[in-house]
Amino acid sequence: MKYFNLIIFCMSLISFGQIERVEPPNWWVGFSDHSLQLLIKGENIQNAEVEISNKHIELVKVNKADSPNYLFLDLIIKEDAIAGNFDIEFELPNGKNITHSYTLKSRDRLAEGYIGFNSSDVIYLITPDRFANGDIANDIVSGLRETSINRKNDYGRHGGDIQGMIDHIDYIHDMGFTSVWPTPLLMNDMTRSSYHGYAITDFYQVDPRFGTLDDYKQLAQKLQGKGMKLIMDQVANHCGSLHWWMSDLPFKDWVNYQSEYLNKEGLKVSNHRRTVNQDPYASGFDKELMSKGWFVNEMPDLNQRNPFLAKYIIQNSLWWIETLHLEGIRQDTYPYSYKEFMAEWAGAIMREYPNFNIVGEEWSTNPLLVGYWQQGANNKDGYKSNLKSTMDFPMQHTIVRALNEEEGWNSGLVNIYEGLANDFYYPDPQSILIFPDNHDMDRIFTQLHEDVTNTKMAVGLMLCMPRIPQVYYGTEILMQNTAKPGDHGLIRTDFPGGWEGDSKNAFTGKGLSAPQKEMQTFMKNLLNYRLNSEAIHEGKTVHFAPINGVYIMTRATDKETVIVIINKNENPSTLDLSPYSELNLDGQTLQNVVTNETVKWRNQLSLPNKGIYIFSSAK
The missing domain is CATH 2.60.40.1180 (Golgi alpha-mannosidase II)
Structure with a gap:
């Protein structure tokens, strides 16, 4: 009998394990919103009794999830709370007690001091894996699913990292750029094409092949030391299919079409018909498939209608702003998410950081659709986005068309003239992001049929318009993807000089052609003039x-x-x-x-x- 009891005791130890995750991993005192919701992950943690013995912290509610391995704790961080640690006690049904020490930090910058990017800035967009390899020691990390480096494979990892960006901040600064937007740097433990970063598998961890959280902080500090700004690329719409929670989803509705996914019944992919957000005639079928359908099979669509997931995403954004002292967020695939949630998300950030800025990606050449998402839009459906900046795909498309067309009464430069006239519709045109190209589009040099003069005209005009300009790395040296139009791997070509042994070095000018040097000089001169031109800024x-x-x-x-x-x-x-x-x-x-x-x-x-x-x- 005693052996039987021993077996039962051992099984209970196995059944009630340690706390695996607490997210957010820390928080701060002094937020205007005193609420905090903690995701607790641990085997069979659902039936634990939870207690917090701290007069400055109120445990308002313990929420059970559908999975027995989660709890969601609603806390109030009282106004008089001070920085330090407090204990969260978990008493398990088997009598075992677990203590988790949770940290509250002091905020070292006033909320008003987070000054977002604006029309005085020019943003340098970087795909980190393709910019510069500053630390070859992190090229391959054992335990992750994609463990190879192959610079000949356009869709493989090439080794660029955070240290590579740090090493070349002086180049970016001296060119005249004022802000840096790297594509996502968080954990992307997918089996292939993990380099691009948009299939995130852990929203609180930096991908070790890019570096560490300390590296990310150093990047922010080095930029800020130069008077520059760091913008974080975030994804609220989806995660990667190998995200840690996909093997044990907290609720039955954590991701959209969850039962179909779990039962292997076939996934529903978005119809990508983004106009349903504005279309007064859109069918319910189209609306649902657009909003709930997965972006692609490898990117589960997050269900922001679930209040616990909604809170998780909002807190994650706040955590990164506070951790890195961000000056901006670029939010991916903006119209795909539940739009009422996106207004709540942006509003929560802007209430906390009134001088911050967020730009949302609406990939449409229709200015009516782009303008719909900007704060202050007079939308017939009453939608208020709280979003300060959107992306000017309409004007980008218009400028390319104008320069490629022959001049005529209704063709050529008149497109720019009439396109800019559409600014009457935007609540704040000066806060919209204009760009020659980005990481998902053909390079501007390719779009303009490798015409150097036309490329200068496009870039030069955009840098002087009433907009916030963004330039993709390599535009300054005429990088192109003409051999394979539309090929994302080639669009994201390695920046020459970012790897030891490169025959060309754009950081120093070694091996660049005369047209490349000419373009680089043109942009450097204009960007540096723009730095101090209030006429261009405002x-x-x-x-x-x-x-x-x-x-x-x-x-x-x-x-x-x-x-x-x-x-x-x-x-x-x-x-x-x-x-x-x-x-x-x-x-x-x-x-x-x-x-x-x-x-x-x-x-x-x-x-x-x-x-x-x-x-x-x-x-």
């Missing part, structure tokens, strides 16, 4: 309908007028300045901000070459 915008293949846009304050001239004429031409008399520039000497050459603005202006001319009246 000036009044005036533009003129194209005349004879020339489009003019100006940005002006009381102290400076910046004139951007897009000239598509192949042969030397003379521009009659009489249509532009309202600019009050007659007789002034203007400086070309790229070449430093000066011209006199009087009667007519010589345009010797096709291209972009950017002049300033500043003395």
